[in-house]
Amino acid sequence: MKAEGWGRFPRIDGQLVSGWDEMAVLRRIAAGGSMIACGARRSYGDASLNPAGMLSMVPMDRLLDFDPATGLLLCEAGVTLADILDVFVPRGWFPAVTPGTRFVTVGGAVAADVHGKNHHRDGGFGAHLAFCDVMLADGRVIRCSPDRDPDLFAATLGGMGLTGVILRASLRLRPIETAWIREDIFRSSGLDETLDLFGRLHDRSYSVAWIDAFATGARIGRAVVMTGDHAGLDELPAELRQAPLARTVRRLPAVPPGCPSWLLNRASVRAFNEAYHRLARPRRRLSALDSFFHPLDAVPAWNRLYGRRGFLQYQCVLPRTAAAAGLRRLLAETAGSGWPSFLAMLKPLGEQGMGLMSFPMEGYTLALDFPAAEPVFPLLRRLDAIVDDHGGRLYLAKDARMDAGMLRRGYPAVDRFQEIRAAYGSCGRFGSLQSRRLDL
Numbered sequence: 001m002k003a004e005g006w007g008r009f010p011r012i013d014g015q016l017v018s019g020w021d022e023m024a025v026l027r028r029i030a031a032g033g034s035m036i037a038c039g040a041r042r043s044y045g046d047a048s049l050n051p052a053g054m055l056s057m058v059p060m061d062r063l064l065d066f067d068p069a070t071g072l073l074l075c076e077a078g079v080t081l082a083d084i085l086d087v088f089v090p091r092g093w094f095p096a097v098t099p100g101t102r103f104v105t106v107g108g109a110v111a112a113d114v115h116g117k118n119h120h121r122d123g124g125f126g127a128h129l130a131f132c133d134v135m136l137a138d139g140r141v142i143r144c145s146p147d148r149d150p151d152l153f154a155a156t157l158g159g160m161g162l163t164g165v166i167l168r169a170s171l172r173l174r175p176i177e178t179a180w181i182r183e184d185i186f187r188s189s190g191l192d193e194t195l196d197l198f199g200r201l202h203d204r205s206y207s208v209a210w211i212d213a214f215a216t217g218a219r220i221g222r223a224v225v226m227t228g229d230h231a232g233l234d235e236l237p238a239e240l241r242q243a244p245l246a247r248t249v250r251r252l253p254a255v256p257p258g259c260p261s262w263l264l265n266r267a268s269v270r271a272f273n274e275a276y277h278r279l280a281r282p283r284r285r286l287s288a289l290d291s292f293f294h295p296l297d298a299v300p301a302w303n304r305l306y307g308r309r310g311f312l313q314y315q316c317v318l319p320r321t322a323a324a325a326g327l328r329r330l331l332a333e334t335a336g337s338g339w340p341s342f343l344a345m346l347k348p349l350g351e352q353g354m355g356l357m358s359f360p361m362e363g364y365t366l367a368l369d370f371p372a373a374e375p376v377f378p379l380l381r382r383l384d385a386i387v388d389d390h391g392g393r394l395y396l397a398k399d400a401r402m403d404a405g406m407l408r409r410g411y412p413a414v415d416r417f418q419e420i421r422a423a424y425g426s427c428g429r430f431g432s433l434q435s436r437r438l439d440l
């Protein structure tokens with residue numbers, strides 16, 4: 001069958017079997033050969049692709065246990081954050097970390113050690129795990145945590161499925177009083193002001209900036225910065241206090257399968273960026289949880305907007321000290337290339353945490369979207385050189401093209417990661433197109 005990630009590039013033919021339960025996972029592993037587990041395929045590139053064998057963990061989707069005293073939820077790897085929100089928001093609980101879409105599985109969130117808009121304060125997904133159960137190549141199931149088999153835990157967190165199949169995880173939810181976010185919106189006129197705003201607003205729980213990637217000269221890095229905190233019951237107007245935990249989920253019509261790529265063109269996106277920046281009035285407002293955390297989820301299949309050739313998301317992180325200079329060069333290079341990114345987001349990140357291959361480092365992460373067109377690849381190689389020059393790295397969950405040299409320069413723990421994989425018998429058994437490209 002055909003398989004692809006969220007970016008629809010690359011697209012492969014491969015064998016996909018379903019992990020209905022632990023026995024089905026064991027049977028697939030016992031069948032031998034190279035394989036990779038996959039979740040909801042919200043990673044953009046080739047991390048969940050392997051022509052020789054793919055194991056979908058989506059069917060293992062049971063919630064197993066919840067302890068309101070600790071907020072710990074035990075669930076199977078195929079449970080999505082959308083499932084968790086559906087069940088737990090009405091009961092006053094929210095995931096400690098959520099990425100920009102709720103349609104990811106818990107297994108995928110662990111394997112990529114995903115970060116949210118609160119990484120600078122709360123760390124990544126892995127920082128809120130009590131443990132996870134991993135099935136190894138010999139069929140053993142190891143319950144690993146920061147204290148038990150910590151090596152396996154550290155390699156699994158952010159390890160992109162290369163240690164084994166994550167079966168279950170115990171993750172911490174946080175209590176909330178309402179399904180609303182107190183959101184503050186700021187507008188900046190250039191990069192220095194954007195970074196200054198992030199610095200001044202460091203105590204906000206959630207922070208993110210939309211960047212105008214078409215801006216040049218002194219306006220490079222101009223942004224709409226959005227911060228948020230969970231709103232308390234006493235902050236809601238009377239009409240919302242009747243049902244403070246009721247969600248408001250917007251759903252627009254899906255983008256149709258044959259959507260032509262010319263819909264997203266430079267002129268239309270430039271006009272949109274200009275209007276978006278101009279119309280973003282600095283203000284405070286109450287935002288519904290779903291539109292604050294997952295705005296793109298309102299448009300089903302929005303990844304079709306780039307047409308059949310698909311698209312790439314270039315997400316890098318630069319250390320704090322090098323961020324201003326590096327971001328300026330990255331944005332100038334893209335704006336001047338004739339291939340400005342259609343969507344550009346900037347977020348502050350905190351420390352890496354325990355995952356050896358986890359993406360975050362203390363600094364800023366910039367995410368840029370490009371069509372997967374031939375002339376874009378030389379531009380991305382120039383961006384790679386800038387990221388390298390500034391001591392940064394690329395996010396494996398978005399990557400479809402980085403080379404092994406760049407991985408090694410950006411991820412200094414890669415040898416340790418490989419040693420642990422070898423010790424647990426994972427090398428040669430769990431692999432993806434991405435791991436092959438990266439010599440892992």
Ligand SMILES: Cc1cc2nc3c(=O)[nH]c(=O)nc-3n(C[C@H](O)[C@H](O)[C@H](O)COP(=O)(O)OP(=O)(O)OC[C@H]3O[C@@H](n4cnc5c(N)ncnc54)[C@H](O)[C@@H]3O)c2cc1C
Nearest residue numbers: 039040041042043099100105107108111114115160161166
């Ligand atoms: C609109 C959008 C916004 C996003 N925003 C963010 C963001 O803000 N922050 C962020 O960090 N990420 C973000 N992402 C990326 C996404 O969170 C990650 O790619 C996540 O890993 C996807 O989970 P998945 O279930 O779709 O996994 P897949 O894409 O299917 O797989 C991702 C990786 O996890 C591995 N994997 C999946 N399940 C298992 C399992 N059970 N056992 C072992 N390995 C497994 C796969 O092998 C693969 O390497 C975003 C993606 C989209 C589409």
